[in-house]
Amino acid sequence: MKIKTIVAALLFTVAAPVLAADAAPAAPTVPQTPEAWLNRMTDFTQNQSAYKDPKVFVPWFNAVTEPGFYAAMGNGMMDPAGWTRMMGSMMDPNAYRNMAEWADPNIYMKWMAAGMDPNFYTALLTQMTDPGKMMRWAMMPMDPKMWSMMMNTMNPNMYMKWMMAPWTRRSGRWA
Numbered sequence: 001m002k003i004k005t006i007v008a009a010l011l012f013t014v015a016a017p018v019l020a021a022d023a024a025p026a027a028p029t030v031p032q033t034p035e036a037w038l039n040r041m042t043d044f045t046q047n048q049s050a051y052k053d054p055k056v057f058v059p060w061f062n063a064v065t066e067p068g069f070y071a072a073m074g075n076g077m078m079d080p081a082g083w084t085r086m087m088g089s090m091m092d093p094n095a096y097r098n099m100a101e102w103a104d105p106n107i108y109m110k111w112m113a114a115g116m117d118p119n120f121y122t123a124l125l126t127q128m129t130d131p132g133k134m135m136r137w138a139m140m141p142m143d144p145k146m147w148s149m150m151m152n153t154m155n156p157n158m159y160m161k162w163m164m165a166p167w168t169r170r171s172g173r174w175a
Helices: 002-023 034-041 054-064 067-077 080-090 093-103 105-115 118-128 131-138 144-152 156-167
Strands: none
Touching (some): 034 054, 054 105, 054 118, 067 131, 067 144, 093 105
């Protein structure tokens, strides 16, 4: 009888951490390229992740203050598949979950704690006063990505993509 009790106690102590580890949510990954940030921001199932956590807001703020982000955004706006994917994500049930997460009071507690944390302000200020970023903004008119975006408006294939968008499966979210 004592052996059964010991085995049962051991099973409970060993199984609980294993089950808890499986139930723990994975940490959200932070995009590393302007295109990856643009994909996240145009996907309504995850586009508000930057505003829900100050630790994700800092890299988001860094990404959207880079001139390369705006070149990627301009190229993305010229692609009908991106618009279709974005509109399709609005109808995804996870888009409602994304909005419903704002009812969680932990979001507001995180932001209140970040508002009192000088490291948060320092991180934002450091990004805004980065001399490398200022130089990238000054050199943006000579950036080949910006020129390719501007020259893309004269490319007839870009307009053909828009005219053929209703007939291509590639433009759909679930294609």
